[in-house]
Amino acid sequence: MRDFQTSTPTAAPPLYQSVRGEPIDQMGVRMTFARDEELYAQEEDADLVYRVVSGAVRTTCLMSDGRRHVGAFYFAGEFFGMESGDAHRFSAEALCDTVVTVMKRTIAERDVQIERLLWTSTVQELARTHEHLLLLSRMTAVEKVATFLTDMATRQGRPELVFLPMGRQDIADYLGLTIETVSRMIGQLQAEGFIELQDTRHIRVRTRGSLLKRCA
Amino acid sequence: MRDFQTSTPTAAPPLYQSVRGEPIDQMGVRMTFARDEELYAQEEDADLVYRVVSGAVRTTCLMSDGRRHVGAFYFAGEFFGMESGDAHRFSAEALCDTVVTVMKRTIAERDVQIERLLWTSTVQELARTHEHLLLLSRMTAVEKVATFLTDMATRQGRPELVFLPMGRQDIADYLGLTIETVSRMIGQLQAEGFIELQDTRHIRVRTRGSLLKRCA
DNA sequence: CGGTCATTTGAACTGTATCAAAGTCGGTGG
DNA sequence: CCACCGACTTTGATACAGTTCAAATGACCG
The missing domain is CATH 1.10.10.10 (Winged helix-like DNA-binding domain superfamily/Winged helix DNA-binding domain)
Structure with missing residues (x-):
């Protein structure tokens, strides 16, 4: 796991400058999670948005009868956590030692730059999910x-x-x-x-x- | 097909008032499509957003080898067409005689009210897509x-x-x-x-x- | 009524799951 | 450094859900 560096320039999108002058990459609270540690749980309130700094994250969903579904994997530079309305439909866990930045969604929405970025990420996420759909069904x-x-x-x-x-x-x-x-x-x-x-x-x-x- | 009226009050979300004073339901250009008529095609530029007024719409995706995938169905009151970045990944067709309103996305983004509504719809869409994912995989x-x-x-x-x-x-x-x-x-x-x-x-x-x- | 298209039903086949066992790898302690 | 342990992965044999191919039935429309 040690050699896994997804924070390569090729993987990460360019830096964006928020109106407050902070590079968005460094915005929000920095948090570190160990392998298999949970970032958030299914059904938990979804008032935060996340971004992978380094490492990798998976989102999973457990069905009532124990069947398990992995929704997505996220790598450095990618946003996640805005997949739902108020409560998370998935839980998120670190695949390896992982650093993320966390931001209150309401704060993110106050900053036009960040809001745009969130919008783009959400639409991207939607597109990826559609690809996934195609994969699963056909x-x-x-x-x-x-x-x-x-x-x-x-x-x-x-x-x-x-x-x-x-x-x-x-x-x-x-x-x-x-x-x-x-x-x-x-x-x-x-x-x-x-x-x-x-x-x-x-x-x-x-x-x-x-x-x-x-x-x- | 004649008796299909999804424009019942129960199905449609409440009316929203845009800053320009128009009810959002009536914003944009009204268009009518016959059964199986195409609203937009796969690969086409995605600069418009749509909303079903009455009738129903399906989005489909054709794979190179002819396998077909239906992405979603949309009913009265529901938005669609913002599923992608610049080009549509799906095509959209009317399931029956259908009326929609069409709006330039750039115009929609100029109106805070509409933009919020679009955001909500996109997140909702994402949630529904995740449900669909679960259905297909497990x-x-x-x-x-x-x-x-x-x-x-x-x-x-x-x-x-x-x-x-x-x-x-x-x-x-x-x-x-x-x-x-x-x-x-x-x-x-x-x-x-x-x-x-x-x-x-x-x-x-x-x-x-x-x-x-x-x-x- | 007769023709066309959509849906249902039937029989045989196949891809993937399931169950079971054998390897493989990485870590730990002697 | 090596031997052992436990977890993960691969391999094998069999079962079954869902597909495929084919034909029958039903619905709609001139």
Whole structure:
């Protein structure tokens, strides 16, 4: 986990200057969370917005019968937490040691610059969620895994070497598959020569073009 | 199709007054679309926001290999079209004869009242999309159909009698199932006594409580 | 009525889940 | 430094939900 630095310039959006003169990256309260620590819980009041400074976060949703769903993963520079009206529909946990900045939503809304940024992030989030929807409803298991890997690679800004800060169970719950199927599909992609596993969490993408083709 | 009036007071949110004194319901250009007519296309510039006045709209996404995905259905009073950054990721079509109001997004953003409303709608949309995500990733076929029916019933404000302005294929593509499975699950719910079909598009919900239990 | 399109029903197939077991890795203590 | 432990991951065999293909039924409309 130690080598995971998503705070690379490629991954983070440019700095924005708020009207108060503070760079938005440094606004709000800075908080640190350990691996698997909870940032907020399902059903909790959603009056704060978050931004990843370094590390990674997952949002999860537990159904009454114990089925688990992972809503999204967030990396350095990305906003999250505005997914709901008043109460969080998801809980958020750190995937590894993670630093975030937290801001009261009402304060954010008082600053035109920040509000714009929040709006953009929310629309972006919506777009990503729609992609996710498409993935879940209309893709086969291999396609899901291939899409996931290329998405991770892209967001980490390094298209050839992907690092996965999350375990197989998280991936499975994100893709709507079982852990076994995820494992098998990664195996299959490797057998077909699209990827190469350095270890379970570091994957080298051999032929990005071809892998993309498996994404439908 | 003739009897479908979603412009009932129960379905539509209260009127809002914009700073310019116009009720927001009547703002923008009024347009009428016939059944299956396209409001906007995938990849088209997304500089307009829409609101259903009467009728119903579906958004669809076509994958390269022909697989089809229905993103959402919209009824009277609901906003749509702000799902993306610059270009629409979905196309929008009228499910039946439909009236909408169209507004330039830039104009909407100049009016604080409208902008707030748009924000609320977008966040609501995001929440609904997350529900949809959960449905697609972690529900069985029966659960999907049961959830769909209760959702439709709720949004139409009549929990006992659901009217479906869309065909089975649309439902299937919305739920990530095939048309045959949708049909079978509706049949099953009927056999189990949860619902009763008046005709293919009018469904009476017998025991809402029990039907909800099938929604996980 | 007859034709077209949408929906339902039936039978066989398949992708993914489930259940079970064997590896693999990273950390810990001797 | 090595041996062991526990958690995570991979692999294998079987089961089943949902798909696919095919045909029948039903609804709508001239």
